[in-house]
Amino acid sequence: MYKVLFTSDYEIHGSGMGSPRELVVEPTTRMLDQFDRHGARLTIMADIGEILKFKEYAEQTGNDRFFFHDIRRQLERAVTTGHDVQLHVHSSYFNATWDEAGGYWKQDFREYDLASLGYDRLKEMIGLGKRFLEDTLRPRKPDYECYAFRAANWSMHPSPNIVRALVESGIRIDTSVWKYGRYDDLVRFDYTGAHSDLVPWPVAEADVCRRDPDGKIFEFPIYTEEKPIWTFLTANRVYRVIAQRLNPLPTPEGMVDPMSGGGGAPKDRSGPFGKAKRVVSKLVRRHPWKMDFNQCTGRQLIDGLLRVERRYGHPDQPLPFVLIGHSKTFTRHNERSLRPFLEYVQDRPDRFSFGTFGDFEPERYRTDVGRAA
Numbered sequence: 171m172y173k174v175l176f177t178s179d180y181e182i183h184g185s186g187m188g189s190p191r192e193l194v195v196e197p198t199t200r201m202l203d204q205f206d207r208h209g210a211r212l213t214i215m216a217d218i219g220e221i222l223k224f225k226e227y228a229e230q231t232g233n234d235r236f237f238f239h240d241i242r243r244q245l246e247r248a249v250t251t252g253h254d255v256q257l258h259v260h261s262s263y264f265n266a267t268w269d270e271a272g273g274y275w276k277q278d279f280r281e282y283d284l285a286s287l288g289y290d291r292l293k294e295m296i297g298l299g300k301r302f303l304e305d306t307l308r309p310r311k312p313d314y315e316c317y318a319f320r321a322a323n324w325s326m327h328p329s330p331n332i333v334r335a336l337v338e339s340g341i342r343i344d345t346s347v348w349k350y351g352r353y354d355d356l357v358r359f360d361y362t363g364a365h366s367d368l369v370p371w372p373v374a375e376a377d378v379c380r381r382d383p384d385g386k387i388f389e390f391p392i393y394t395e396e397k398p399i400w401t402f403l404t405a406n407r408v409y410r411v412i413a414q415r416l417n418p419l420p421t422p423e424g425m426v427d428p429m430s431g432g433g434g435a436p437k438d439r440s441g442p443f444g445k446a447k448r449v450v451s452k453l454v455r456r457h458p459w460k461m462d463f464n465q466c467t468g469r470q471l472i473d474g475l476l477r478v479e480r481r482y483g484h485p486d487q488p489l490p491f492v493l494i495g496h497s498k499t500f501t502r503h504n505e506r507s508l509r510p511f512l513e514y515v516q517d518r519p520d521r522f523s524f525g526t527f528g529d530f531e532p533e534r535y536r537t538d539v540g541r542a543a
């Protein structure tokens with residue numbers, strides 16, 4: 171049995187720009203409505219850095235300009251209707267200030283790379299986030315618990331501080347790693363050697379990619395495949411790239427786009443031939459593609475799920491097929507293209523179902539299960 175686990179990072183643009191109503195609340199309402207029609211379940215990964223700032227702004231000014239109350243109501247709706255809310259932390263927002271002239275949240279770039287922060291600071295941020303979610307949601311769902319986590323920009327390297335801070339804060343599942351992923355920019359990580367692209371593992375404190383049978387938290391990786399660029403080129407991806415170009419990240423050194431892709435290649439200064447060569451090599455080279463339900467078509471998601479089924483078969487315990495998405499890229503077009511995937515899973519309950527992290531017993535992955543064929 172494969173449990174399809176939709177996770178959606180719930181946040182505005184990385185630049186600190188954009189309306190939370192348009193980028194977060196409205197698309198997530200459509201997402202929840204669509205999922206409800208198919209019995210699918212959404213796990214909202216709520217960026218607590220932003221939400222706490224929106225709350226603070228409303229409290230200090232009496233003006234709920236960032237729709238904090240709509241956000242709170244939406245999170246409540248999710249946990250009381252079979253969906254879930256878990257923790258996402260963009261650390262650069264904890265010291266952020268609202269820049270009225272520029273119309274954006276001015277983030278603290280010294281705290282941008284989450285995993286590079288000190289243990290005490292990490293524990294403070296994770297603790298604040300977990301407490302906020304539990305205090306907010308328990309009045310509506312008494313057994314609600316925050317126990318799963320995704321790092322800002324998937325930043326889990328270096329691992330010792332963050333893994334220890336998660337463990338000490340009572341987090342039991344991390345879902346930041348995507349095999350083959352690599353960044354060497356404002357955040358730095360290399361997940362090439364991750365234990366699995368699919369099967370959860372108990373995490374070694376020294377390196378989240380490594381399996382330690384005594385590990386205290388479990389990694390549920392975002393399912394990722396390594397393929398040439400054209401395999402996953404879709405209208406949704408082009409839309410996302412355009413959206414990012416229009417909303418670059420302001421930094422002291424100028425505007426950069428840290429999410430533009432893989433290994434942070436050096437600037438090309440080799441003229442038109444060099445450029446053409448670089449384009450060709452980019453097309454042929456294999457890239458890691460996260461299973462992103464806002465960027466892949468429904469058909470691509472179906473094919474990905476079937477490849478997984480062929481490779482891993484049907485072991486005794488259910489395997490998670492973790493998909494990532496972002497409310498800010500959930501367009502109407504995307505809503506239409508996702509539908510065939512929802513129907514496909516819904517119509518094959520003997521092999522596939524929808525789930526949240528609460529449907530898994532992580533301890534069952536302490537012994538290595540589900541080897542790929």
Ligand SMILES: [Zn+2]
Nearest residue numbers: 179181322323
């Ligand atoms: Zn995020």
